Amino acid sequence: xxxxxxxxxxxxxxxxxxxxxxxxxxxxxxxxxxxxxxxxxxxxxxxxxxxxxxxxxxxxxxxxxxxxxxxxxxxxxxxxxxxxxxxxxxxxxxxxxxxxxxxxxxxxxxxxxxxxxxxxxxxxxxxxxxxxxxxxxxxxxxxxxxxxxxxxxxxxxxxxxxxxxxxxxxxxxxxxxxxxxxxxxxxxxxxxxxxxxxxxxxxxxxxxxxxxxxxxxxxxxxxxxxxxxxxxxxxxxxxxxxxxxxxxxxxxxxxxxxxxxxxxxxxxxxxxxxxxxxxxxxxxxxxxxxxxxxxxxxxxxxxxxxxxxxxxxxxxxxxxxxxxxxxxxxxxxxxxxxxxxxxxxxxxxxxxxxxxx
Amino acid sequence: xxxxxxxxxxxxxxxxxxxxxxxxxxxxxxxxxxxxxxxxxxxxxxxxxxxxxxxxxxxxxxxxxxxxxxxxxxxxxxxxxxxxxxxxxxxxxxxxxxxxxxxxxxxxxxxxxxxxxxxxxxxxxxxxxxxxxxxxxxxxxxxxxxxxxxxxxxxxxxxxxxxxxxxxxxxxxxxxxxxxxxxxxxxxxxxxxxxxxxxxxxxxxxxxxxxxxxxxxxxxxxxxxxxxxxxxxxxxxxxxxxxxxxxxxxxxxxxxxxxxxxxxxxxxxxxxxxxxxxxxxxxxxxxxxxxxxxxxxxxxxxxxxxxxxxxxxxxxxxxxxxxxxxxxxxxxxxxxxxxxxxxxxxxxxxxxxxxxx
Numbered sequence: 001x002x003x004x005x006x007x008x009x010x011x012x013x014x015x016x017x018x019x020x021x022x023x024x025x026x027x028x029x030x031x032x033x034x035x036x037x038x039x040x041x042x043x044x045x046x047x048x049x050x051x052x053x054x055x056x057x058x059x060x061x062x063x064x065x066x067x068x069x070x071x072x073x074x075x076x077x078x079x080x081x082x083x084x085x086x087x088x089x090x091x092x093x094x095x096x097x098x099x100x101x102x103x104x105x106x107x108x109x110x111x112x113x114x115x116x117x118x119x120x121x122x123x124x125x126x127x128x129x130x131x132x133x134x135x136x137x138x139x140x141x142x143x144x145x146x147x148x149x150x151x152x153x154x155x156x157x158x159x160x161x162x163x164x165x166x167x168x169x170x171x172x173x174x175x176x177x178x179x180x181x182x183x184x185x186x187x188x189x190x191x192x193x194x195x196x197x198x199x200x201x202x203x204x205x206x207x208x209x210x211x212x213x214x215x216x217x218x219x220x221x222x223x224x225x226x227x228x229x230x231x232x233x234x235x236x237x238x239x240x241x242x243x244x245x246x247x248x249x250x251x252x253x254x255x256x257x258x259x260x261x262x263x264x265x266x267x268x269x270x271x272x273x274x275x276x277x278x279x280x281x282x283x284x285x286x287x288x289x290x291x292x293x294x295x296x297x298x299x300x301x302x303x304x305x306x307x308x309x310x311x312x313x314x315x316x317x318x319x320x321x322x323x324x325x326x327x328x329x330x331x332x333x334x335x336x337x338x339x340x341x342x343x344x345x346x347x348x349x350x351x352x353x354x355x356x357x
Numbered sequence: 358x359x360x361x362x363x364x365x366x367x368x369x370x371x372x373x374x375x376x377x378x379x380x381x382x383x384x385x386x387x388x389x390x391x392x393x394x395x396x397x398x399x400x401x402x403x404x405x406x407x408x409x410x411x412x413x414x415x416x417x418x419x420x421x422x423x424x425x426x427x428x429x430x431x432x433x434x435x436x437x438x439x440x441x442x443x444x445x446x447x448x449x450x451x452x453x454x455x456x457x458x459x460x461x462x463x464x465x466x467x468x469x470x471x472x473x474x475x476x477x478x479x480x481x482x483x484x485x486x487x488x489x490x491x492x493x494x495x496x497x498x499x500x501x502x503x504x505x506x507x508x509x510x511x512x513x514x515x516x517x518x519x520x521x522x523x524x525x526x527x528x529x530x531x532x533x534x535x536x537x538x539x540x541x542x543x544x545x546x547x548x549x550x551x552x553x554x555x556x557x558x559x560x561x562x563x564x565x566x567x568x569x570x571x572x573x574x575x576x577x578x579x580x581x582x583x584x585x586x587x588x589x590x591x592x593x594x595x596x597x598x599x600x601x602x603x604x605x606x607x608x609x610x611x612x613x614x615x616x617x618x619x620x621x622x623x624x625x626x627x628x629x630x631x632x633x634x635x636x637x638x639x640x641x642x643x644x645x646x647x648x649x650x651x652x653x654x655x656x657x658x659x660x661x662x663x664x665x666x667x668x669x670x671x672x673x674x675x676x677x678x679x680x681x682x683x684x685x686x687x688x689x690x691x692x693x694x695x696x697x698x699x700x701x702x703x704x705x706x707x708x709x710x711x712x713x714x
Contacts, residue, residue, distance in 0.1 A: 119579075120589050146503075148576040150583070174531065209566040209596055219505040222476075226507070232477050239566055239598050243591055243615065250614070254607040258600070 005040055009048035012038075014057065017068050027065045028058065056332065078108050080327055081129045083140040084168075085117040090271060091297055091316045095168070098320020099139065106328055111135065115143045117211075117242040119150055126154040130161070137164040137327040144242070145170045145212040164330040166338050168323050170212045178330070178338035180323050184213045187312045187344045188220025189227070191266045191294045194310075194346055196228040199355030200292060204236035204262040206255060206272055211242070214268055217296070221266060236262055245271065252279040263292060263355065270295035270302045270311055277305065277351070288353040298347055308349035315342045362397055366405035369395075371414065374425055384422045385415065413689075435465050437684055438486045440497040441525075442474040447628060448654055448673045452525070455677020456496065463685055468492065472500045474568075474599040476507055483511040487518070494521040494684040501599070502527045502569040521687040523695050525680050527569045535687070535695035537680050541570045544669045544701045545577025546584070548623045548651045551667075551703055553585040556712030557649060561593035561619040563612060563629055568599070571625055574653070578623060593619055602628065609636040620649060620712065627652035627659045627668055634662065634708070645710040655704055665706035672699045 013028065022028055029037070034045045049066055052058040059069040080103055086092045096112065103110045113125035122143040129135060138158060142149070149155070149172060158165055159177075167179040195203050205221055208214035218237065225232050238255040240248065252275070259265060267273035273295030277287050285291050287307060295302060295311035302309040315322075319342065326338035370385065379385055386394070391402045406423055409415040416426040437460055443449045453469065460467045470482035479500040486492060495515060499506070506512070506529060515522055516534075524536040552560050562578050565571035575594065582589050595612040597605065609632070616622060624630035630652030634644050642648050644664060652659060652668035659666040672679075676699065683695035 118591050120591070148572050150576070150579050209598075215505050219507070222507050234475050234477070235600050237598075237600075239596065241566075241594075241596050243594075244611075247614075250607070250611040254601075254611070257604075257607070 005038075006044050006048040006051070009034060009038060009040065009045055010052060013048070013052060017057070022068050024068050026068050028068065030065060077134045077136050079111055079135045080108050080324070081111045081113065081135040081138045081140075083113045083115065083122070083125050083129075083138065085115050085141055085143060087112060087114045090269075090299055091314050094300075094316035095320040095323075098317040098322075099324045100320075102321050102324035102328075106324075108136070108328070117143050119143050123151050123154065126151060126158070130154060130157055133161075135163070137166070137331050139166050139168060139323050139327055141169045142167060142172055142212075144210045145172050146210050146215050164327055164334075166323055166327045166330060168319060173212065178326070180319060180326065180338065180340045180342075181213075182312075182314055182319075182342045183344050184216035185220035185223070187296055188217035188266070189224040190220075190344055190346060191296070191312070192221055192224025192228060192230070194348075195264045195266070195292065195294065195352065196224075196230065198264075198292070198352055199357075200264040200352075201230055202233075202236070202262045203230065203264045203266065204233075204238065204259040205266040206238045206240055206268055206276065207266075208268045208272075209239035209241055214239075217266075217268065240268065240272065245275075248272070248275050249279055252276055256280075256283065256285075264294070264352065265291060266294045267296070269297045270299040270309060271297075273309055273311070273351075274299075274301065274305060277309075288351050292352040294352060303349065305351075307351045310349045310351045311347050313345040313347055318342075362395075363401050363405040363408070366391065366395060366397070366402055367409060370405070370409060374414070379425050381425050383425050385425065387422065434491045434493050436468055436492045437465050437681070438468045438470065438492040438495045438497075440470045440472065440479070440482050440486075440495065442472050442498055442500055444469060444471045447626075447656055448671050451657075451673035452677040452680075455674040455679075456681045457677075459678050459681035459685075463681075465493070465685070474500050476500050480508050480511065483508060483515070487511060487514055490518075492520070494523070494688050496523050496525060496680050496684055498526045499524060499529055499569075501567045502529050503567050503572050521684055521691075523680055523684045523687060525676060530569065535683070537676060537683065537695065537697045537699075538570075539669075539671055539676075539699045540701050541573035542577035542580070544653055545574035545623070546581040547577075547701055547703060548653070548669070549578055549581025549585060549587070551705075552621045552623070552649065552651065552709065553581075553587065555621075555649070555709055556714075557621040557709075558587055559590075559593070559619045560587065560621045560623065561590075561595065561616040562623040563595045563597055563625055563633065564623075565625045565629075566596040566598055571596075574623075574625065597625065597629065602632075605629070605632050606636055609633055613637075613640065613642075621651070621709065622648060623651045624653070626654045627656040627666060628654075630666055630668070630708075631656075631658065631662060634666075645708050649709040651709060660706065662708075664708045667706045667708045668704050670702040670704055675699075 016022055031042050031045045035042045053060050056069045058066050060066045084092055100110055115122040165177050167177055169181050171179040207218050235258050238258055244251050273293050277293055280287055287293055295309045297314040298311045302311050329336040330338055373379055388399050388402045392399045410417050413426045415423050417423045439456055441449055457467055472479040522534050524534055526538050528536040564575050592615050595615055601608050630650050634650055644650055652666045654671040655668045659668050686693040687695055
């Protein structure tokens with residue numbers, strides 16, 4: 001089958017623009033001029049430019065003319081950068097898979113950077129991807145979002161570059177970029193609510209101090225205590241930082257002295273819950289008979305812990321999928337609102353005892 | 358000497374208003390009526406009302422009349438509430454003395470509340486002073502300013518009451534009220550700067566995670582490292598919370614493992630510096646030969662520690678004085694800008710060794 005006439009016009013226009021003969025925002029020849037050049041009807045020319053306008057390759061301004069559209073700038077590398085704190089464990093492989101599946105299906109490749117939750121490494125990564133400048137969008141999980149960031153200068157550069165930027169899991173306070181995350185505050189509140197329903201009245205927690213998720217879960221936690229009319233004892237609010245994940249036992253030993261009298265502890269995430277359960281067992285504390293534990297995130301190993309961990313679901317793969325779909329929409333449409341909060345979902349297993357029985 | 362005629366008019370007007378015969382914003386009798394009542398000239402009446410207008414006891418609206426001014430509302434109790442985290446130790450007695458001296462000299466009494474740096478106690482205090490509603494202004498040091506506050510509803514009530522409110526030492530992020538404080542970020546930066554000048558290259562820190570001062574000192578600290586071109590090692594950033602002040606040795610033992618290799622440690626304040634020095638000595642670590650220590654605040658005992666502590670000055674008494682003067686100005690003039698930042702001032706004693714010697 002012979003190529004349609006209007007396709008000739010499309011191919012020629014795209015070629016001219018890609019070769020730089022017309023830059024973004026520049027006026028292309030009028031329909032009359034194109035009709036003369038190809039010796040086609042103006043209807044055929046119109047059909048070609050209509051299609052390019054629909055796809056944002058061109059934009060038509062009434063009474064003025066037709067111009068090279070932003071699509072040429074915004075989708076030139078077919079690459080999305082993804083910056084996360086970790087890649088190889090916990091919830092992150094699933095999120096990366098969700099991202100990758102959608103991006104690949106849409107013809108994009110994914111450059112992955114990770115920060116080890118270290119601001120220095122985040123800085124190196126941001127510098128790299130700014131210098132490289134061969135990406136169409138950035139999906140980023142912030143590093144140490146509850147502390148003043150020394151990398152705001154680089155974030156500002158990215159904003160100035162008008163690069164579509166989508167946060168996942170958390171966002172620095174008072175940043176205006178969109179963010180896809182779980183409902184951290186609600187999860188903190190519902191963890192207390194569930195424990196209270198199970199007859200627990202002295203509830204402590206271990207939250208992470210350097211991530212904003214820790215602050216939001218804390219906020220929900222004390223809201224939950226208030227709603228249940230339980231006494232708030234700040235001694236039983238324990239704070240941990242990301243560095244201490246590596247070797248938390250000394251801290252846990254100190255926390256146990258602060259948590260004395262508690263019948264249940266809400267852990268910042270399943271990683272901490274697992275380590276804390278292990279430590280408690282070594283101390284002869286039975287879980288859940290002596291101490292009930294709730295985690296957050298539903299890590300892949302949480303169902304097979306002894307006891308299986310009661311926790312809150314993190315959408316992991318689905319969050320990755322949604323983030324990928326959203327960044328592509330942001331590239332096509334600068335007005336697209338990508339903000340999304342996944343609702344909390346408790347997964348009841350066996351690490352919480354019912355004290356009413 | 359006989360009382361001036363116009364003073365009769367002033368006394369009568371103030372008496373009438375204080376007895377509630379005329380409320381704030383209500384029109385008082387015209388000059389003509391007052392002249393008839395006292396059988397004085399209208400010039401004498403005018404002199405009396407002029408003085409009351411100048412002092413904001415009355416306000417005159419051209420072509421309409423003279424009304425009871427806001428001064429009667431704003432200075433009716435002669436009481437300033439002061440809410441601080443602690444009262445009986447550290448820098449707080451000096452700040453309270455500075456406040457008290459100025460307030461007393463101006464005929465105000467001072468109601469003191471303290472929160473023990475506990476949000477629950479802050480809540481009780483705020484509730485009390487809102488219910489009491491017999492204060493003209495509030496000077497407040499926030500509690501756990503780096504965490505989401507569960508008491509924002511009460512702060513909002515105070516703002517809605519249009520009660521003059523002045524923060525000291527710290528303020529919740531993105532609050533618009535004025536604040537008098539020291540330059541926490543600069544102090545963090547200069548502590549590194551000084552240690553670097555003394556030949557230190559591996560510098561750790563212990564900062565408080567739940568107060569915004571800790572975050573700002575951390576921000577300055579890493580800025581200082583950057584300026585000195587020193588390596589940033591997040592393992593050497595240790596975070597403590599207010600509750601652990603009571604019994605910090607277990608934490609210190611953990612921190613020492615993270616601070617391994619450091620020749621100097623910046624402590625969040627002199628309180629922590631003193632405790633940490635004591636702990637280090639018990640472990641056989643010599644201060645400053647093995648480890649140099651800098652504090653912040655210049656507590657009353659810091660000069661007599663062994664070794665005497667190198668630290669940064671906190672204006673303590675002067676901060677109290679300035680806060681008291683400022684709240685009085687805020688009461689008189691709603692447009693007065695009370696924001697003030699005391700500049701940093703290093704006090705060199707003997708807890709830092711010069712490694713260049």
